[in-house]
Amino acid sequence: MEGALTARDRVGVQDFVLLENYTSEGAFLDNLRKRFKENLIYTYIGTVLVSVNPYKDLGIYTEQQMQRYRGVSFYEVPPHIYAVADSAFRALRAERVDQCVLISGESGAGKTEASKRILHFLALSCPAAAHLSRPLSAKGSQPANPSSISVPPAVNLAIRDRLLQSNPLLEAFGNAKTLKNDNSSRFGKYMDIQFDYKGVPVGGHIQSYLLEKSRVVQQSHGERNFHIFYQILEGADDMELSGLGLERQAQNHSYLIKGQCCKVSSIVDKNDWKIVRRAMETTGFSSEDVEALLGVIASVLHLGNLRCSVEESGEVCLKGDSQLRSLTRLLGVSSSLLMEALTHRKIAAKGEEVLTPLSAEQVIFARDALSKAIYGRTFNWLVSQINGSLGNKEKSQHTLFGLLDIYGFEVFQQNSFEQFCINYCNEKLQQLFIELTLRSEQDEYESEGIEWEPVSYFDNRIICDLVEEKHKGIISVLDEECLRPGEATDITFLAKLEETVGSHPHFLTHKLGDQKSRKTLKREEFRLAHYAGDVNYNVIGFMDKNNDLLFRNLKEVMSVANNPIISSCFTKDELQGQRRPETTATQFKTSVAGLMDTLMSKEPSYVRCIKPNDAKQAGRFEDVLVRHQVKYLGLLENVRVRRAGFAYRRDYPRFLDRYKSLCPDTWPNWKGTASDGIRTLVKHIGYKPDEYKLGRTKIFIRFPKTLFATEDALEVRKHSIATKIEASWKGYHCRQKYLTMKRSVVMLQAWWRGIRARRLAARRREAADKIRRLIKGFSNRRLPRCPQNESYLDLLYSSFLLRLRKKLPRSPLDKSWPVPPPALKQTSELLREMHMKNLVRCYCKKITPERKAQLESKALASDLFKGKKESYPQSIPKPFLATHLDENDIKNAKVIQSIGTLAGKYGVQVTKFDRRGFKPRPRQLILGADQGWLLGPSEIKQNFLYSQLQGVSISSLNDGVFVLHIAEDNKGDVIVESELVLEILTKLVSLSGKKDLIRITETSIPFSGGGGRQGVVEFSKGTMSSIGKAKSGALSVVVQTAASTG
Ligand SMILES: Nc1ncnc2c1ncn2[C@@H]1O[C@H](COP(=O)(O)OP(=O)(O)O)[C@@H](O)[C@H]1O
């Protein structure tokens, strides 16, 4: 019901008990209709399931659906036939109490389908079936075709498969198309399934009730004979058919065309035949059994085709040679005996048997009686055969699950004996329903100690009594009339009825009726006002059907038949017994009473089937029709009874569990007993005393609105609970995330630390190895290269080379070079040489032509003066210039004219000493390409070709004096002094190309003074530098000594 509460606003209510306007038929119908339109065919009245036939496959019988309903609380899921099956099955297993499911409703309301669904659910839900689950057939308007399950032809198949397979077999022989239902059960069926303590099915038993045999020989317009006839004709192959002497066309068989309806669009006889054949295999039919059975069915058709004709002699005989031949062969009887028995009656008179011929009418009656008897008895044989295959071999304790699928209440245009029996049976079932639903309700209030006022409802006991009461009931009157000697007919029976039960309020005949009712009642009819409505029964045929008369000589012929089924159905014992067999009605009454006892002894569940329209159409809901059924099924009373007391009840723990969040004291957990918890809870919610009662184990709530209010409060409360749950969930979620992250971080850290530590350890190990190797190498360093020292040496070499790389000299002048290890001395030298060469090369490449000239002249100076002239070292750092004079320094244009441009010439300011007197005179010395000039302030004083130059003398001291020795010059040599003496002389040598020009002396330089005179320049060292004429007449040059200079 909790599930129902949640869904109540969507499509009506799932339980009629929750209808606010529960006494209104309109509201009931509205709810039913609303749900039906949404394909919700199931609705509860408490524990009773109301089902409306959808006439279409709703896809609600799948394995998933079964799974959904297994083991869940009845009220937690939407109403379903599976919920009923599951709760009954669980009660059976848990409490080991026999269960039964009573399915009622009128013909075509869906009883048989419901029973098949339940059987299926049980078969696939019982423990041993877990591995056996097979898909159900999913399509078609006949979704309930359990026979579409494929069954392996193993001999010893589980009971459950036989149970499932018994259905198509019985349906083939016992169902037919009627106006109400294309697959109408023409017999009642009660099936017991036996379960052992584990819930495994171990056996089963089927009880059948009153097959409508008359259908074999007669069908109303638009109806068919039993399915099996058409199945054989459609399904059997040509060989089989000719073996049975049958023609394939149903039209050729007079028993099959009475209703002029051989084909039914919703039925495929050919397929059904295959299913039936397979079911026979599964159920353990031997091939002889099948052969005999087919023979019997064919025989019935042959009997039907025998034609009655009256000979000229007035004798009545049956025609049909081929039919007779087939009958003889298939039944194994003598054709003449059979013919005789069909056309004559044997009368025992004074110990003698006399054969009297029958009238044509009687012959047909006898033929049809035989056909009905053969078919009816064969049907019973079939049931017993199935029971044999379902029989429980072990005698262990078992619990029973009963399934009742009995013909529904039926009203046709013409209602006969069969309808009378069927409707009587339905009265009995209604009686049972009333008794059990009321009683159990009352029991519950009693056991819970709750007071309640009984509800008035229509008790149909009065109708049951009308039918079954001893001596006074209709059945008794019928039996009496049948047994009575004298001319008893159906009409005398009717008169007797009027006499006996004429005053009964539920009984009416044409004679007893008033003007109005006479219009609707024929003279040969009587009317019963059933709980489900008025039905007119035509009495014609009542007596015959009740007597179920079969002439003795026919029984005799049958009892000696070779066909095993026939001989076992018509026993010799039957012939011996002198007692009249019980009439059909009495037999039926007895078996229905037995059924009631069986059902009473079990815990019942109810399924009330409703038919939404008469046209077998999907989606059509005819209000009038449904309203009528709702009324006679007593569904409203059912709701009222449940509501009279209390609309809702729930045991304490579950009620508390659902609503405990509505009270702070019970939320989240109640510590005390459940009943105390409930008391606290309802006090807090504010239930008024008349709204509820507390029983021993349950709380009873009177009005749905109270419950709905509670439910609404729960709905509101759910939001805050949800928020709380959400918050704690989020908190939990975040914390989990945080913890995971933390764990990850720690793990990462650990890993990383591990990696680092390992790396460090490896490096240390490597270092230790290296050191060890080096030490070893060091101690063996003097050995030639060998494994002991090679790494040491490599290191030594490489470190030397690396050091060298850093300390390489940067200029050619840098002479530094690291000290190599002994073994690398040669390499080092080579490297050094290479490096030097490279440096020099680079240096040279960088040098300008001017600088080159400079250096060349310096080099020349070095060649000339190094180690020979004291002033040389001081001259090194001073660069030699290209010239010291330019055009501007020479004032005289004439001079310039004669010597040419100064470009490319070297000029310098010098001091010239006279050859005599040695007077110093300033002069400009110009050196050209091949001659030199001495220039005075305004003229050229002297010039000399280099070719004339014989030499230049200088001292080795630190002075600037030099003497140019010029040949063939009358003037004599030239004495010059200049600080730049070395530069000038280097230039001169360079220009003249005479390397040996320079003469260096220690002390004196003789010179030619012109005109043949000789002079001397004397050099000495002194404290002061001076140049002057000495007393000797020589030019004395005193050069300051280094000491005195310093
Ligand atoms: N639950 C259901 N789902 C779909 N179709 C159904 C259902 N119940 C009944 N039917 C249809 O209605 C037809 C008659 O149902 P059936 O059970 O034979 O009626 P009943 O046994 O009450 O006379 C079935 O053949 C089937 O086509």
Ligand SMILES: [Mg+2]
């Ligand atoms: Mg049925």
